[in-house]
Amino acid sequence: MAEQAIRETFGLMPPGTSHYLYVVFAPFALVFAYGAYLRLARSGLIDLVRGGSGGIAGALGRLGWYALLQRRVAARPRGYAHLGIFYGFLALFAGTTIVFIDWDILRPLGVRLLAGAPYLLLESFLDALGVAFVVGLCVALVWRLARLRTSTPDQRAVQLQFLGLIGGLLFLGLTGFLLEGLRILLRPASWTDVSFVGTAVAGFLSGAVSPGTAQEIYVGLWWSHAVVAFTLIALLPFTVFLHAGAAPLNVMAQPGLPRxxxxxxxxxxxxxxxxxxxxxxxxxxxxxxxxxxxxxxxxxxxxxxxxxxxxxxxxxxxxxxxxxxxxxxxxxxxxxxxxxxxxxxxxxxxxxxxxxxxxxxxxxxxxxxxxxxxxxxxxxxxxxxxxxxxxxxxxxxxxxxxxxxxxxxxxxxxxxxxxxxxxxxxxx
Ligand code: SF4
Ligand code: SF4
Structure with missing residues (x-):
């Protein structure tokens, strides 16, 4: 009987890692919650969205047009890099959320989402969007570095924040591919070539690292990946990353004044x-x-x-x-x-x-x-x-x-x- 493709989460990590992960995440989540409270408290945002042009339907329409379709961002060629970052980020975030639901919520109930064809489809989709994410970030990095040289002092602090944000996201994208490559190297299976980037990374690493070293690198990278992701979440309300939450909300809350x-x-x-x-x-x-x-x-x-x-x-x-x-x-x-x-x-x-x-x-x-x-x-x-x-x-x-x-x-x-x-x- 053919082996069934199935997502193995925490498979290469020491026992109990999933519990430690939540403990490590807690302080980052608290900082994020405090920042979100600071930004949203007394903003009356719900009322603003509800009272915006066209009510809830209008707000959702603008969210789709300006935030999800990035209508104005893509009006200029330099916005294309943002499209790669935005859609890549959304896909990877959604993928992580699906993995969490599959492993932490459904698996104890005896149900698996990430098995068979849906899992394989998700793997190749995430690899493709991951490439768009990394390419978009590399273009944005070059563009921001070029602009840093001509920035006025008031722009410099913001440019540096953007560079930090891009660097953090790039680290997540690249370590994500490295982790995938190491996972394929250490746990080869008949279906892993759907993860075409991970398979290429595994091919590159095979022969270069012993299984023992690969396992150690995997654990170290896994934790650094998690901590950088948690740090970005915690910093979101305090840095330029704030636009990721504030921009869609602002788009939804437009009062509909003629332009x-x-x-x-x-x-x-x-x-x-x-x-x-x-x-x-x-x-x-x-x-x-x-x-x-x-x-x-x-x-x-x-x-x-x-x-x-x-x-x-x-x-x-x-x-x-x-x-x-x-x-x-x-x-x-x-x-x-x-x-x-x-x-x-x-x-x-x-x-x-x-x-x-x-x-x-x-x-x-x-x-x-x-x-x-x-x-x-x-x-x-x-x-x-x-x-x-x-x-x-x-x-x-x-x-x-x-x-x-x-x-x-x-x-x-x-x-x-x-x-x-x-x-x-x-x-x-
Ligand atoms: S107001 Fe801010 S976000 Fe809008 S175009 Fe100007 S710099 Fe860009
Ligand atoms: S409305 Fe004023 S700030 Fe806006 S583009 Fe025209 S001149 Fe510039």
Whole structure:
């Protein structure tokens, strides 16, 4: 009778490893839970998602379109590497989860998921996605290293975090293949060639290491693989890795404001009817932005796509929507949400007044952040504090009269530098 292909988890590890694994994982899980609590506590996220455009159905549609299909990420060739990382990560995460369910939950009940054809299919699928994962990470590593050399000091810390994250994920991808190769070497079976990468690694290692050494390497690698994975989980809420959780949630929580419209600080009719003229038209602290805007800051990946389409950046002004969003993000992470952004020069008036409100950044952001929605309220605050010179006064009059800073008639808005019609490579 032919031998049945079956997944053997912990087969090469010392007895009791599965129990030790949970003990080792516990502190990492606690750090993750604390970080997740810090980021999500009082964010009102559930309400934001429920109250987003189209309710739950709309939220799921955006999750599918922008997060799972990576619609905007893939709008530029450099996003292709992210596709490999994203889909590879999802597949490997799902594979690990299936192994956990199979071994820890179903096996004691006498049921096996990972046996026969489903197991073989999963093995070859994971190997293929694992290759995409490693290739995507290698491309991202080269790209980030190249960018590190030209980074401004404020970008450097974020770039270094990305490099650490990419390095950690690459370690997981490569050690995953090495472990698979060692497993095939030590426990050869008739079906293992479906794991084509693992089989190639096993072929490379055979003759180079003795079975005893291979077993020792396997145990050492297995634990280092687990600890690096746990470390990344624990660091997720505290590093740029946060975008992996915050970006999909932000996409789901979008309020559905038309892409080219600006948020209004208040409804004049409601004010007249209520008779309450105690208005706060501007915003000077991160706490002054609504919960959705505050949460969106956590999703920023510092990718710079907003800068690439911003006419104010192209003209060499003080404004960089990427830098502005990152500055506000830091205020959230450092619990400085009550700090006055204008008095402390976290945001400069020159940067605020350089924005043409063209909304090209809104269209370019892969995680649906709207940089202009932070700029305009802070600019209103500048006005209410009467921090205006003659040029800014004229600009304001133009905005009020023609909805653009140049005083062009509304039907010529697409002639504006950096307008949506001129934004290359972004959907309109
Ligand atoms: S609205 Fe236009 S000018 Fe303002 S930050 Fe965005 S892209 Fe730049
Ligand atoms: S705001 Fe969006 S486009 Fe700009 S750096 Fe952040 S994630 Fe990228």
């Amino acid at each position: 080219r419209e600006l948020d209004a600080p208040f409804d004049l009719r409601e004010v007249m009817e209520s008779g309450n003229f105690d208005l706060q038209p501007g915003v000077a602290t991160v706490a002054g932005f609504d919960a959705g805007r505050r949460f969106a800051l956590l999703a920023c990946t510092n990718c710079g796509r907003c800068d690439e389409v911003c006419p104010a950046v192209a003209m060499g002004t003080a404004l960089s929507p990427r830098r502005l969003v990152q500055s506000l993000r830091r205020q959230v992470l450092e619990a400085k949400t009550e700090e006055d952004l204008l008095d402390t020069a976290v945001v400069s008036p020159e940067a605020l007044w350089a924005c043409t409100t063209c909304a090209a950044c809104v269209m370019a952001c892969p995680v649906l952040i709207r940089p202009v929605d932070y700029i305009v309220p802070m600019r209103r605050e500048e006005v209410s504090r009467q921090h205006l010179d003659a040029r800014q006064g004229a600009l304001l009059a133009n905005l009020g009269r023609s909805a653009n800073p140049f005083g062009l008639p509304p039907d010529r808005r697409d002639d504006l530098p950096g307008s949506l019609a001129q934004a290359d490579g972004v959907e309109s």
